[in-house]
Each structure stands twice: as C-alpha cells, then as structure tokens.
Amino acid sequence: MAAHIGSSARSRSKFELYMWFFTRVSGVLMLVLGAYSIIYANLIGGPGMMDAAAQTRWAFFPISFHVTASKVEVEPNFQNAFWQFYGLLLFLLAATHGTNGIRVILKDYVRQPVLLAWLNALLFIVWLSMLGAAVYLLFVAQGVS
Amino acid sequence: MSKLARVTLSQFLTYRGGQPMLAWLLHRIAGIGIVLFVGMHVLAAFFLYGVTGGTANTVANALTEFYESRPMQIFILFAVLYHGINGLRIVVLDMWPGLHRFHREAMWLQWAVFLPIFLIPAFLIALGIKIG
Numbered sequence: 001m002a003a004h005i006g007s008s009a010r011s012r013s014k015f016e017l018y019m020w021f022f023t024r025v026s027g028v029l030m031l032v033l034g035a036y037s038i039i040y041a042n043l044i045g046g047p048g049m050m051d052a053a054a055q056t057r058w059a060f061f062p063i064s065f066h067v068t069a070s071k072v073e074v075e076p077n078f079q080n081a082f083w084q085f086y087g088l089l090l091f092l093l094a095a096t097h098g099t100n101g102i103r104v105i106l107k108d109y110v111r112q113p114v115l116l117a118w119l120n121a122l123l124f125i126v127w128l129s130m131l132g133a134a135v136y137l138l139f140v141a142q143g144v145s
Numbered sequence: 146m147s148k149l150a151r152v153t154l155s156q157f158l159t160y161r162g163g164q165p166m167l168a169w170l171l172h173r174i175a176g177i178g179i180v181l182f183v184g185m186h187v188l189a190a191f192f193l194y195g196v197t198g199g200t201a202n203t204v205a206n207a208l209t210e211f212y213e214s215r216p217m218q219i220f221i222l223f224a225v226l227y228h229g230i231n232g233l234r235i236v237v238l239d240m241w242p243g244l245h246r247f248h249r250e251a252m253w254l255q256w257a258v259f260l261p262i263f264l265i266p267a268f269l270i271a272l273g274i275k276i277g
Binding site for chain 2: 101103
C-alpha cells in the first residue's frame with residue numbers, strides 16, 4: 001500500500017515536471033513562431049500593405065481572417081496549407097499552455113479535492129472543445145486551399 | 146493538503162513581497178486575461194463562421210464588441226507583452242541558475258524592455274491613432 005502511494009505520488013510529480021518543462025518550451029516556441037509570422041508578413045506583404053493592427057493580429061495568430069481587412073493579397077501567401085498547420089501548432093501550444101496554467105491556479109485556490117477533480121474534468125472538456133473549434137476554423141471555415 | 150494560506154485583507158495589503166511578488170501577480174493576472182480573451186475570441190469566431198456561416202449573430206457580436214473595446218485592446222496588449230517578456234526572464238533564470246545572482250537587475254532590465262514596447266502602442270490605441 002505504502003509503495004503504491006509512493007509510486008503514484010512519484011508519477012504525479014513526474015507529470016508536474018513534464019508540464020513545468022512543457023510550459024517553458026511552449027512559451028519560448030510561441031515567441032519564436034510569433035516573431036517568424038511578423039517577419040514573414042513584412043517581407044511578403046510588403047511595406048504599406050498592412051497597418052499596425054493587421055500586423056499585430058497576424059503576429060498573434062496567423063489566420064487569413066486576420067488580414068482580409070488589409071491591402072495584401074490573401075491568397076496564396078496568407079492562406080495556404082503551411083499557415084493552416086502553423087496555426088494548428090500554435091493553437092495547440094497556446095491552448096495547452098493556457099489550460100495547464102489554469103489547472104495550476106485552480107490547484108492553488110480550490111481546497112476541496114472533489115470540487116477540484118470536477119473542475120479539472122470541466123477544464124479538460126473545455127480544452128478539447130477549443131481544439132475542435134480551432135480545427136474547424138482553420139480547416140473548414142477558412143477553406144483548404 | 147492545501148497550501149492555501151489564510152490571510153486577512155490588511156495582512157494582504159501590508160505584505161511587502163516587492164518586485165518578485167509584483168511579477169508573480171502580474172504574470173498570473175496576464176495569464177488569466179489571455180486565456181479569457183482567446184477563449185472569447187475562439188468562441189465568437191466559432192459562432193460567426195460555424196453557426197451563422199459568416200453573417201452577424203448576437204453571441205459573436207456581444208463578445209466581439211467587448212474584446213474589441215479600447216480598454217480591452219490595451220489590456221490584451223499589456224497581458225501578452227508582460228506575460229511573454231516576464232516568461233522569458235523566468236525561462237532564462239531557470240536555464241542558467243547562476244544568473245540568479247542578477248535577479249534584481251533582470252527585473253529592472255525587464256521593465257526597461259517592457260515599458261516602451263507596451264506604452265507607445267498603448268498611447269496610440271488610447272488616442273485612436275492608426276499607423277501603417
């Protein structure tokens with residue numbers, strides 16, 4: 001029994017260690033991905049074609065809806081399979097990073113273990129729904145080109 | 146079991162955690178803010194494109210009107226920049242623990258980087274000046 005509890009505690013702390021590592025790696029990766037998007041937009045979009053608002057939207061998340069209001073030609077440079085998978089990767093990193101952050105905050109403040117378990121289950125469902133919505137928006141609503 | 150400390154409001158207000166506490170608090174507020182903004186934005190977009198096929202609808206409009214308001218734009222700019230730059234400081238100090246000797250300097254360096262790249266666009270947004 002004691003061994004069982006010990007090993008479960010160890011695997012639990014291993015999960016925390018992995019999430020600690022993931023938080024750092026995904027955080028740096030998101031900064032790199034955002035930097036690449038904005039450099040790309042300025043090289044391909046060209047000077048004077050995107051205002052600061054469009055560049056900020058595109059840097060935060062590279063989806064064609066974010067540049068349709070600007071003067072750039074959306075297809076093919078701002079709407080293609082590369083940017084769809086790039087957006088999916090970015091959203092996967094962001095949603096997981098954010099959901100894990102909320103999980104850590106809940107663990108800090110929720111004292112009742114049963115309530116915490118239910119909230120974590122709810123959080124997991126929200127995370128999956130968000131990923132589903134993102135896949136729909138990136139690949140169906142935006143249109144595969 | 147729980148690590149939650151019981152503190153009174155006056156204890157909370159007079160606790161002098163200084164710069165590290167401020168960074169922790171702002172990081173947490175910014176993180177929650179980004180999660181709420183991204184959540185609202187994805188939900189609004191899903192309602193707009195997935196439910197009514199790109200034409201206006203009540204849920205999308207209400208959410209969009211809220212997060213595109215000027216104070217929210219400035220808050221999101223703050224949240225993303227602060228969380229990103231503070232997170233970078235945390236990653237650097239975690240990767241090179243020897244640098245903890247300079248953790249004070251790192252925080253001042255962080256403010257020196259963060260304040261200009263936040264305040265200049267924030268003023269432009271607040272004054273409604275568009276560039277580009």
